[in-house]
Amino acid sequence: MSDWKQAYSEILSSYVGMYKEARGNLELRNEILAEVKGKILEHEPMHFVDLPPKSENEDQQDEIAIIQQILTLDFTGKSKEDAGEGENAREEKARPTKAGDYKKAFTAFTAAQQVFKEEMDSYDRERRDTKDPKTIGKRTRIVQQWWESLSDDRKAEAGRAAEKWNKLGAPKETHDS
Numbered sequence: 001m002s003d004w005k006q007a008y009s010e011i012l013s014s015y016v017g018m019y020k021e022a023r024g025n026l027e028l029r030n031e032i033l034a035e036v037k038g039k040i041l042e043h044e045p046m047h048f049v050d051l052p053p054k055s056e057n058e059d060q061q062d063e064i065a066i067i068q069q070i071l072t073l074d075f076t077g078k079s080k081e082d083a084g085e086g087e088n089a090r091e092e093k094a095r096p097t098k099a100g101d102y103k104k105a106f107t108a109f110t111a112a113q114q115v116f117k118e119e120m121d122s123y124d125r126e127r128r129d130t131k132d133p134k135t136i137g138k139r140t141r142i143v144q145q146w147w148e149s150l151s152d153d154r155k156a157e158a159g160r161a162a163e164k165w166n167k168l169g170a171p172k173e174t175h176d177s
Contacts, residue, residue, distance in 0.1 A: 007043075008040055008043065011036060011039045011040055011043060012036070012066065015032055015035070015036045015066070016066070018032050019032050019033070019066055026086065026089055033066065036066060087157050087160075090115050090116075090157075091115060091157075091160075091161040091164065094111075094114040094115040094117065094161070095114075095161075095165060095171075096114065096165070096170075097170075097171055097173070098170070099170040101170070102165070102166075102169055102170045105162075105166050106161075106162035106165050106166055107162055108155055108156075108158045108159035108162050109147055109158070110162065111158045111159070111161040111162035111165065112147060112150065112154070112155065112158035113143065114161075115157065115158055115161050116150075116154065116158070119146075120143060120146050123142065123145075123146040123149075124139055124142050124143065124146070127142050127145075128142060
């Protein structure tokens with residue numbers, strides 16, 4: 001049996017730096033880990049690989065953490081356990097910062113458009129001709145279809161974000177300006 005560090009050393013060492021630099025950015029880290037997982041799965045070792053032992057060495061701990069994180073990803077690069085902390089991080093990242101955004105109370109639908117913006121935009125781009133400016137009017141219908149296609153969990157997450165944003169109001173920094 002071969003040592004896992006030898007078998008995957010080139011792959012792991014090429015990604016450890018990027019992974020460390022992405023500290024605090026869960027989405028970027030998940031993308032990096034999905035890429036590492038793909039590279040490892042493409043790599044066919046000539047023999048079996050021993051699993052890494054627990055150690056105090058910081059570099060080895062980082063590599064172990066990366067491997068463990070890779071094992072929790074599905075093939076889309078999203079974490080299988082992308083709930084609680086991911087939900088809060090998404091909600092905080094998407095929270096509107098302008099006081100004018102709080103004039104009307106948020107609904108689950110309007111909050112979902114903020115929280116899942118990238119997903120909604122890609123759904124829109126897939127379903128209309130983005131090169132034809134006349135199709136922008138179809139966007140409202142497409143966004144409504146996207147909302148109807150969302151899972152109940154996602155709709156509930158958006159509803160919780162809307163309640164929280166309505167309760168908290170605009171961030172304090174916007175009141176001073």
